[in-house]
Amino acid sequence: MAILDKFKPQQAAYTAMKTTGRDPFSVCFDEVVTPSEAVLKGRRIILLGTNNYLGLTFDRECIQDAVAAVRQAGTGTTGSRIANGTYGDHAQLERRLAAFYGCRSAMVFSTGYQANLGILSTVAGRGDTILIDADSHASIYDGCRLGGAEVIRFRHNDPDDLHRRLRRLGDAPGNRLIVVEGIYSMLGDTAPLTEIAAVKREWGASLLVDEAHSLGVLGETGRGLTEEAGVMDDVDFIVGTFSKSLGAVGGFCVSNLPDFDVLRVVCRPYMFTASLPSAVIASVTRALAHVHERPELRERLSRNAHRLYRGLAAEGFVLGPRVSPIVSIRLPSSEVAIAFWNALLDAGIYLNLALPPATPDNAPLLRSSVSAAHSDDQIDAALEAMVGIGRSLGVIAAPARRARDDQRAGVRLGEATWGQPGHGPARVAVTGS
Template identity: 35%
Template sequence: MTSRLDWIQQELDGLKEAGLYNHIRTLSSPQGAWLVVDGKRVLNFCSNNYLGLANDPRMVDAARKIVDKYGVGPAAVRSIAGTMDLHLELERRMAKFKGVEAAISLQSGFCANLATVPVLVGKEDVIFSDELNHASIIDGSRLSGAKIIRFAHANPADLEAQINAAKGSYRRALAITDGVFSMDGDVAPLDKIYEVTSKHDVMLMVDDAHGEGVLGAGGRGIVDHFHLHGKVDVEIGTLSKAFGVVGGVVAGSPLIVEWLQQRGRPFLFSSAATPPDVAACIAAIDILEGSTELVDRLWENTRYFKAEMKNLGFDTGHSTTPITPIMLGEAPLAHEFSRELYNEGIFAMALGFPTVPRGKARIRVMISAAHSRDDLDKGLEIFARVGRKLSVIH
């Protein structure tokens, strides 16, 4: 008898045959430079834990203390009975850290994009979106109902051409770009994009998920990096990467924050972030405001690892950030490379279509301040051995 769900099995079988099936590994240790993955201790080149804060004792202590005071969950959405003084403190601290007038926190960076785009534009409007923007931007844009016009990746000239071509066809316009592109590790030319959007009176939104805690003075992000304070209308951030916890933030104009409180659907219809998560995020701000040591170490590790990988003959793409793609081409090779790395003691996952375009599969190495020089040297040694075994390098 044919099941109405047989098509799903066929699709899954197709993914496996094409070498695109994602085998999800299981961790049984805290995040750090080393992990226990599927029962094996391996060097971690996979997590977004840029500053090593996910298991920092100061963060753990902050979360533990707040559990005793507030419990583990808010039990309500923010707009009814879920807004705690902790949430407001986080928002005040994030606004100060980012150098903006106001901020609002949400459950994740993904939720931040889903909340924000639809409250800024609708069916009579247009979105100009970088062709490599994150899935959460794409989904938020689709939910808005606005017409979506893609512009060539990191190309302000093409953005302006698309704006000119669409003139007169919309009520409001919003340009959106990632700050740091998560697959390639390149940085959007936000200063040049701002020149275009300000010239044409187009709202500007940047998703700084991989720039927060990485770019700018002491990790204050891409707007600080380009000295664009007060010029970018909306900054989206995540607290699950460099901050090491979970959550999202929207920073910028008090008007936009107030409007999100009234109409942002994840804010209105999904329970608030938990007290220990919020407390840990505040602790992360304390750490970043107190010292640039972790950000400095992250960049020192990044420069060393990238230079040595290039010396070995690996193609690391166009990255200018700690995200280090090892370009391999086809997905089956990338998956085989990942398996060989794991067998040798490195956890670094393969990324293929649809996460990246066909023919651009890779291993994405995520460098962290938690890595010691010995860790990096160990990783380089294993990459070299696997690269030669699979004829990626000579």
């Protein structure tokens, strides 16, 4: 047996998917023109799947600061912080991150994936237990595996199940670390963080919140779900990324634990990975300032997300449980999802195709990530394309038929809101309403 033969089932499925249209995992743009537009095979398309939540990838000040930094410090550091020393701008960004979160300490990593890998594999080892939400990101799963701690999954967004699993551990030795996310990347739902924090306090556990998709999105000052839920004092570690709202690449962890800085000499993914180039640090520093100083970016993002979510929900699409920048359509089969994705690209709309087993409940998804940079016209163009294709594929009914069905079933639109959990799917059956 050849070393790669074990991947033959995946290769066969991948090949079959490509025969039905384009390769959704190898789209190569001719040019990215703005945060919301690109050129693909000579044609302009709307970008609706880039996680560029605040649209800062083309921000003039971020670009200027990056250009100045590359001229002053060169194109890279060619080594880790441990080997080649910390540049002044690395330390400055860490101070600013700590101040932004009101925390004592911060560590900057070279990717968001590496931040989870490093922190989880270091702070919890053999004899400890990590309790993770079942819908956690791959970087969380991989960080848990690397460290050797026992890993227990609890049901997605279920504090009661978390409580039961902690109770079963009883007085067994070792530390307990709970891991949840601010916004979950597939459906855009949020952790019930107030309840999770209460369970954490009751059992004397530690709590890590991955704010990768919620930094710059949630909270009065953009610090994420931890701020929105008012539980900053209950969270021991906040992990995040620079590759979404901050428009660059990299990751971080902030904490108020007094001995946090010892991680710099015990965290192997931090110690043995080349540090970020000064140009990236400079653009991220400026982007972080924009998060603090420009709340209108979050307001525009919220309006755009509501526009897309409510428009799709009104047409009968089955969506995630709350409005967030991640707006995902649940589809009945992978075949329909692949056909839908190809038709959208033909219509000039690029978004993400998410297929089982990498999705909650193994449901195929078309995943949009809305940006503050999107115009109303772009959101409306995407809506028009989605509705037309959805009807042609039988995913949603034509207006006349839907109206009859809704009247017969007593269906109304659910009021999922920005900043509050939704109540079930986007379309909810209500008797007698």
